[in-house]
Amino acid sequence: MIPDLECVDLKKQFGETTAVDSVNFSVPPGSFFSILGPSGCGKTTIMRMIAGFLEPSSGDIQIKGKSVLDVAPNKRPVNMVFQHLALFPMMTIAGNIGYGLRRAGLNKAEIDRKVGDALERIGLPGIGNRKIDELSGGQKQRVAIARCMVLEPDVLLLDEPLGALDLKLREHMKVELKALQTAFDTTFVYITHDQSEALVMSDQIAVMNHGQFEQMGSARDLYYRPETRFVAGFVGDSNRWSGKVERVQGSEVELRTERGMLIRGNSHGRSLAVGDAVDSFVRPEAIVVAGKASDLDQFDTRISGEVSSLLFNGAASRILVRDDQGDEIEVTLPQSGEYASLSRGDAVHIGWSGEQSNCFAAEAS
Amino acid sequence: MRAEAKLGLALLLTPLLLWLSLLIIIPHINMLFIALRERVAVATYETSPANFLTFFREPLYMWTFVRTALMSVMATVITLVIAFPVSYYIAKIAKGRRKSGLFLLCLVPFWVSELVRTFGWMILLRETGVVSNVLQYLGLVQGPVEMLYNDAAIMVGLVYTSMLFMVVPLVTTMESLDDAVIEAGYDLGGSGPSILREIIIPHATPGIVSGSIVVFMLSLGNYLTPTMLGGKESLWFTELIYSQFIVRFNWELGAAFGFMLLILSSVIVWGMLRLTGQTLEKTMG
Numbered sequence: 001m002i003p004d005l006e007c008v009d010l011k012k013q014f015g016e017t018t019a020v021d022s023v024n025f026s027v028p029p030g031s032f033f034s035i036l037g038p039s040g041c042g043k044t045t046i047m048r049m050i051a052g053f054l055e056p057s058s059g060d061i062q063i064k065g066k067s068v069l070d071v072a073p074n075k076r077p078v079n080m081v082f083q084h085l086a087l088f089p090m091m092t093i094a095g096n097i098g099y100g101l102r103r104a105g106l107n108k109a110e111i112d113r114k115v116g117d118a119l120e121r122i123g124l125p126g127i128g129n130r131k132i133d134e135l136s137g138g139q140k141q142r143v144a145i146a147r148c149m150v151l152e153p154d155v156l157l158l159d160e161p162l163g164a165l166d167l168k169l170r171e172h173m174k175v176e177l178k179a180l181q182t183a184f185d186t187t188f189v190y191i192t193h194d195q196s197e198a199l200v201m202s203d204q205i206a207v208m209n210h211g212q213f214e215q216m217g218s219a220r221d222l223y224y225r226p227e228t229r230f231v232a233g234f235v236g237d238s239n240r241w242s243g244k245v246e247r248v249q250g251s252e253v254e255l256r257t258e259r260g261m262l263i264r265g266n267s268h269g270r271s272l273a274v275g276d277a278v279d280s281f282v283r284p285e286a287i288v289v290a291g292k293a294s295d296l297d298q299f300d301t302r303i304s305g306e307v308s309s310l311l312f313n314g315a316a317s318r319i320l321v322r323d324d325q326g327d328e329i330e331v332t333l334p335q336s337g338e339y340a341s342l343s344r345g346d347a348v349h350i351g352w353s354g355e356q357s358n359c360f361a362a363e364a365s
Numbered sequence: 366m367r368a369e370a371k372l373g374l375a376l377l378l379t380p381l382l383l384w385l386s387l388l389i390i391i392p393h394i395n396m397l398f399i400a401l402r403e404r405v406a407v408a409t410y411e412t413s414p415a416n417f418l419t420f421f422r423e424p425l426y427m428w429t430f431v432r433t434a435l436m437s438v439m440a441t442v443i444t445l446v447i448a449f450p451v452s453y454y455i456a457k458i459a460k461g462r463r464k465s466g467l468f469l470l471c472l473v474p475f476w477v478s479e480l481v482r483t484f485g486w487m488i489l490l491r492e493t494g495v496v497s498n499v500l501q502y503l504g505l506v507q508g509p510v511e512m513l514y515n516d517a518a519i520m521v522g523l524v525y526t527s528m529l530f531m532v533v534p535l536v537t538t539m540e541s542l543d544d545a546v547i548e549a550g551y552d553l554g555g556s557g558p559s560i561l562r563e564i565i566i567p568h569a570t571p572g573i574v575s576g577s578i579v580v581f582m583l584s585l586g587n588y589l590t591p592t593m594l595g596g597k598e599s600l601w602f603t604e605l606i607y608s609q610f611i612v613r614f615n616w617e618l619g620a621a622f623g624f625m626l627l628i629l630s631s632v633i634v635w636g637m638l639r640l641t642g643q644t645l646e647k648t649m650g
Contacts, residue, residue, distance in 0.1 A: 090567035100553035
């Protein structure tokens with residue numbers, strides 16, 4: 001199957017700085033692909049190169065197997081939903097959605113029909129004659145997507161389109177975007193710095209840092225099997241310990257932290273040797289809380305401490321546990337509510353299995 | 366407290382009210398009275414529309430009036446055509462210091478008085494002027510050329526004087542257009558001309574209209590430029606008013622002319638607003 005979008009050795013340099021460095025990826029038809037990275041990592045540059053607003057320094061961009069490097073942005077079979085949507089304020093809603101169709105030279109009857117169809121599909125039928133500023137944030141979002149989708153692009157690019165929305169609406173639009181993608185059955189390429197957006201919606205996610213892809217995979221892969229230290233720290237929340245490897249057995253690793261605590265971890269196939277400086281990442285939900293130390297016998301890493309903070313957030317409530325060394329460890333409370341009465345200063349025992357702890361060679365610094 | 370607030374408001378409004386009433390409203394009412402009286406004998410006046418009738422009956426007055434209006438409209442259009450790309454470049458393409466530098470360049474000529482600027486054009490365009498000499502030196506013409514005292518010279522002067530008043534509102538409105546909107550236009554298949562027509566011009570319309578109103582008013586009421594660059598025969602309406610007031614000492618006719626000019630500019634501005642579907646609040650606010 002020919003991928004809808006393929007980037008080969010894509011590179012972009014601005015003077016001395018390399019914004020995008022040898023990026024390779026391909027997006028199969030009908031899938032939702034996200035590029036996730038902190039601001040300034042080069043993800044917008046990739047997006048603008050695909051849309052045609054920037055020319056790559058080297059490498060190739062192919063859409064449906066054909067290179068589009070020589071194709072001007074207004075001729076490329078890709079359309080973009082801009083960060084602030086960039087709807088045309090001087091036109092009506094129908095004018096906005098019909099803009100591309102008018103430019104493509106369709107006759108008026110057909111434009112009206114397609115615009116009507118698109119409004120129907122985004123659940124806003126019959127509002128074509130209204131002005132853009134009469135719409136709510138979420139409705140504008142849908143109009144911006146419809147404006148692109150009427151052109152039936154091979155690939156739809158979305159540049160952090162949810163960034164300007166408030167939290168509640170953002171949560172809602174995540175679900176809706178995914179539904180729209182299924183409804184239109186088009187390939188979506190989505191860039192964001194918000195990991196929950198990427199994790200919820202995407203079939204595949206590429207995590208990007210300093211112009212390079214750190215890891216590409218499904219949301220589950222990225223979350224449970226991060227391949228690099230950056231991914232482990234960037235995707236999801238983690239507790240991090242730095243230390244030196246004391247013993248290696250297969251993929252099991254024992255490390256001693258700077259404060260002298262012994263922690264077990266797993267290298268998941270990465271080569272680590274005794275004496276290496278490592279960082280170990282443990283998810284807050286991988287840590288189990290218990291009132292009695294004996295309840296944690298099945299875990300190979302156990303710590304006793306006291307609750308230093310309660311972070312109540314409904315089902316995602318957490319506590320901060322201060323251990324004997326004074327480190328604070330973030331632990332997710334079980335949803336059963338058995339620790340609902342926990343309060344600050346209470347003594348607790350926590351433990352986790354070495355399997356849940358991802359160890360990476362520390363960055364030389 | 367309420368009384369104090371009222372006093373404060375009154376004090377704040379006083380300069381504006383004084384300015385409006387002393388310099389605009391009262392002189393105009395007075396002008397209207399003068400325009401509507403006719404001298405029937407020495408120091409004897411009667412109320413009559415005779416002065417306005419004189420205006421409509423004398424072809425030269427009418428011709429000058431229409432000519433001034435058409436030339437001003439033309440000057441406005443030419444100014445707009447030149448200023449639009451300049452403003453677009455300043456607002457959207459130039460960045461940082463280059464941008465402020467270019468903007469300043471538009472402003473610099475206004476540090477010199479209009480009189481001196483107009484003399485500058487005279488130095489360039491007159492028979493013994495720079496342009497004439499250069500053309501002779503290059504062998505393109507035989508003998509000196511007079512480029513002053515014609516309509517083209519007036520037009521050059523008017524456009525030059527008005528440029529800044531068009532550039533400023535245009536730059537301001539165009540700066541408020543998000544670059545992404547232009548990019549979105551390209552992304553959705555628009556070409557340069559179609560984006561200009563469907564996106565940039567509609568967005569810049571308030572600026573275009575307010576700039577055009579200002580430039581038109583300035584051209585219509587300009588006295589110095591047409592007189593100096595167009596010479597005695599330039600037939601500019603303000604010159605007629607001047608000569609009635611100062612040379613002929615016929616205040617009655619001069620006042621009537623003044624009122625005709627006021628009506629003309631009001632009608633054209635109103636027509637322009639209607640034509641573009643703008644309101645005065647939108648363009649000036």
